[in-house]
Amino acid sequence: xxxxxxxxxxxxxxxxxxxxxxxxxxxxxxxxxxxxxxxxxxxxxxxxxxxxxxxxxxxxxxxxxxxxxxxxxxxxxxxxxxxxxxxxxxxxxxxxxxxxxxxxxxxxxxxxxxxxxxxxxxxxxxxxxxxxxxxxxxxxxxxxxxxxxxxxxxxxxxxxxxxxxxxxxxxxxxxxxxxxxxxxxxxxxxxxxxxxxxxxxxxxxxxxxxxxxxxxxxxxxxxxxxxxxxxxxxxxxxxxxxxxxxxxxxxxxxxxxxxxxxxxxxxxxxxxxxxxxxxxxxxxxxxxx
Amino acid sequence: xxxxxxxxxxxxxxxxxxxxxxxxxxxxxxxxxxxxxxxxxxxxxxxxxxxxxxxxxxxxxxxxxxxxxxxxxxxxxxxxxxxxxxxxx
Numbered sequence: 001x002x003x004x005x006x007x008x009x010x011x012x013x014x015x016x017x018x019x020x021x022x023x024x025x026x027x028x029x030x031x032x033x034x035x036x037x038x039x040x041x042x043x044x045x046x047x048x049x050x051x052x053x054x055x056x057x058x059x060x061x062x063x064x065x066x067x068x069x070x071x072x073x074x075x076x077x078x079x080x081x082x083x084x085x086x087x088x089x090x091x092x093x094x095x096x097x098x099x100x101x102x103x104x105x106x107x108x109x110x111x112x113x114x115x116x117x118x119x120x121x122x123x124x125x126x127x128x129x130x131x132x133x134x135x136x137x138x139x140x141x142x143x144x145x146x147x148x149x150x151x152x153x154x155x156x157x158x159x160x161x162x163x164x165x166x167x168x169x170x171x172x173x174x175x176x177x178x179x180x181x182x183x184x185x186x187x188x189x190x191x192x193x194x195x196x197x198x199x200x201x202x203x204x205x206x207x208x209x210x211x212x213x214x215x216x217x218x219x220x221x222x223x224x225x226x227x228x229x230x231x232x233x234x235x236x237x238x239x240x241x242x243x244x245x246x247x248x249x250x251x252x253x254x255x256x257x258x259x260x261x262x263x264x265x266x267x268x269x270x271x272x273x274x275x276x277x278x279x280x281x282x283x284x285x286x287x288x289x
Numbered sequence: 290x291x292x293x294x295x296x297x298x299x300x301x302x303x304x305x306x307x308x309x310x311x312x313x314x315x316x317x318x319x320x321x322x323x324x325x326x327x328x329x330x331x332x333x334x335x336x337x338x339x340x341x342x343x344x345x346x347x348x349x350x351x352x353x354x355x356x357x358x359x360x361x362x363x364x365x366x367x368x369x370x371x372x373x374x375x376x377x378x
Contacts, residue, residue: 038302045301049369051358056332142370143301182346203321203333212334213358216369223301 004266007259018248024088025241029073032175032234039172039227044282046224053213055200057190065207067154067214071186071247072162076110077258078132078162080102080153080185083171089237093119094177100168101127108111108172111175116149116226127208132156134153137226139234154218157186167222169229176239178232185221188214292326294364296342298352298373305373306342306352312340313366315359330362335370351376 081100084093097120104111114131116137124131135149156162164184173180202209291311298306315322316338324331340352358368 041303044304045299046367048297048299048367052332052367052369055360055362066349105340146301198330200362201329201331201333203317203322203331209332209334209358212356216358221299 004262005248006092007255007262008233011255014248014251014255017055018245018252021241021244021248023036024240025245028234028238028241031139032238034232035214035227035234036229038140042220042224042227046220049068049213049217049220053190053217056160056213060138065214065220066158067169067186068188068190071160074109074163076162076164077107078112078114078156078165079182080116080149080165080167082226083115083119084136084233085118085137086235086237087119088235088240090240092233092236096168096170096180097279101129103182105188106171114153115157116229120150137230139228139230141223141230143219143223147219149217149226150215151220153185153222154215162186164190167225168224170232170236171275172228172232175235176190178236183225188217189196216230234283291343293345294324294328294366295327296366296368298354298368298370300355300370300373305375306350309345310342311345313340315340315368317352323333324361324366326364328361328364328366331360332360334370335359340368356373 006247025036042161079100081096083096110134113124114132115124115134115197118136122132134207135145135152137145153165165186166182167185168180168182170178172178293309293311296306296308296310296313297304311326315324315333316336317333318336321338322333327362335354335357337355338353340351340354342352344350353372353374353376354368355373357368357370359366359368361367
């Protein structure tokens with residue numbers, strides 16, 4: 001009987017775990033939908049912005065905006081690490097941390113981190129990488145948050161505290177797949193303009209316009225990377241929680257089977273005891289006069 | 290009938306407006322600027338203010354916009370702005 005009770009308690013605890021994982025999966029799915037919608041809207045904006053920028057880069061053959069010009073010597077690299085806000089999302093955060101450690105080691109130059117996201121506050125000091133500053137980024141990054149981060153990074157670059165700024169984040173391939181990757185933010189990698197050789201009028205003037213456009217581009221890139229990373233985080237969590245919920249389902253099945261076995265053998269023992277007892281009684285009765 | 294051209298007002302969050310208009314008036318750092326169909330290619334800075342555009346039906350639509358950039362080319366005007374919000378008086 002003790003065994004039966006043990007199994008029942010076990011089933012109950014697994015059931016509550018299932019409830020938790022199921023609801024976490026649902027929450028992640030809802031957040032994923034929201035982030036994905038912003039991500040898509042943002043992508044449209046980014047594409048248009050890039051098109052305008054390429055037109056301008058054709059029209060301005062020799063740009064001298066400080067955001068475009070590389071520093072003469074790259075001594076310090078700033079890695080902007082976009083991690084998740086929470087754990088329980090498979091290898092999402094750990095893989096990224098390993099990736100950035102690898103990068104920093106292979107690079108060899110002086111470097112520091114700017115961390116976006118709440119995860120890994122206790123883990124990062126152990127890696128020996130210097131954290132310059134941490135940013136709190138919500139689960140669906142807004143353009144205001146992106147603007148704050150972009151302004152900070154711009155200042156970091158212009159003041160010369162960093163000679164190169166690179167974003168490290170989980171690139172979103174699909175709901176099931178995210179791969180760690182990096183991309184240069186500053187100096188801005190200007191693509192060779194593909195725009196037509198149209199004669200544009202510029203108001204107020206080229207340089208002022210370029211400056212404005214670059215500001216827009218910077219904020220935009222940061223925002224899209226934040227959104228991409230968060231979309232990946234929510235999908236990773238959703239996948240992990242789906243797997244966990246499936247596992248609890250399986251475990252409950254196994255435990256129920258075990259419970260039934262135990263109950264059956266308990267009943268069998270009881271019956272055989274009763275039958276044995278009855279037979280003994282009958283034998284006693286037959287023997288009496 | 291007035292000639293029409295395509296206008297899109299886009300922010301990072303959403304597309305605030307997309308459609309055919311016959312006239313658009315933009316707030317710029319050097320005053321307001323009117324754009325009609327077949328305008329020469331133009332790139333200009335947009336300041337926080339109110340964009341007024343005349344729709345095909347003759348109605349005037351007002352959109353409150355944030356800082357940004359406008360690009361006009363090939364009979365298509367695109368406004369890339371920090372924020373945009375339609376309003377009626």
